[in-house]
Amino acid sequence: MTYKLKLIIGSTRPQRKGPIVARWFLDILENHKHFEVEVLDLKEINLPLLDEPEHPRLQKYTHEHTKKWSKTINEADAYIVVTPEYNYGYPASLKNALDYLSVEWQEKPMAFVSYGGISAGTRAVQDLKLPVTTLGMMPLQQAVNIPFFTQFINEDGVFVGNETLEKSANGMLNKLKVWTKALKAMREETQ
Ligand SMILES: Cc1cc2nc3c(=O)[nH]c(=O)nc-3n(C[C@H](O)[C@H](O)[C@H](O)COP(=O)(O)O)c2cc1C
Numbered sequence: 001m002t003y004k005l006k007l008i009i010g011s012t013r014p015q016r017k018g019p020i021v022a023r024w025f026l027d028i029l030e031n032h033k034h035f036e037v038e039v040l041d042l043k044e045i046n047l048p049l050l051d052e053p054e055h056p057r058l059q060k061y062t063h064e065h066t067k068k069w070s071k072t073i074n075e076a077d078a079y080i081v082v083t084p085e086y087n088y089g090y091p092a093s094l095k096n097a098l099d100y101l102s103v104e105w106q107e108k109p110m111a112f113v114s115y116g117g118i119s120a121g122t123r124a125v126q127d128l129k130l131p132v133t134t135l136g137m138m139p140l141q142q143a144v145n146i147p148f149f150t151q152f153i154n155e156d157g158v159f160v161g162n163e164t165l166e167k168s169a170n171g172m173l174n175k176l177k178v179w180t181k182a183l184k185a186m187r188e189e190t191q
Helices: 018-029 064-074 092-099 122-134 163-190
Strands: 003-009 035-041 078-084 109-115 144-146
Touching: 003 018, 003 163, 018 035, 018 078, 018 109, 018 163, 078 122, 078 163, 092 122, 109 122, 109 163, 144 163
Parallel strands: 003 035, 003 078, 078 109, 109 144
Antiparallel strands: none
């Protein structure tokens, strides 16, 4: 059985490093054949600041960009967010992308790949757990947190992870599979 996994790249600024980190992680995902992966780059998706008149739980969307985002998020069985830490939190682009929708996110697992300086982006991940649980998702405790992440980017601009990072990535993905399977069964039973 394969599960639909959406890998969300959270940073959108020029010169961002998010896609470089995501590229490394996508290579690791190659070994996890039970996930069918789609990358959702928030810079490319380019959602405006939330511009829907109704509360998202009503799903009365008026804009094409919201309808498209809703369809994409709804079809997923699981999410992974690749996030930096901005001022001890996560980027506003991510909050905006989360706030657009409601039921589409519910009862699905979300895992995190974070990067930063000494904090390894852990404060951003902790901060993310508040809206993530409010939206009814299951945030995974197992995470990939990359400290002083630029040390892993070589002169060609490629992220080269070490054994410790690869181990945490595989551990997280194994747990994500367990949660994805369990929550999918739960959603199907209660539908
Ligand atoms: C607005 C801003 C705030 C930042 N705040 C933090 C921070 O709180 N903790 C941290 O570890 N790094 C912080 N940094 C450094 C980021 O880890 C680094 O710039 C990283 O490349 C950001 O990810 P991005 O390139 O994908 O945008 C900050 C960077 C920016 C641009």
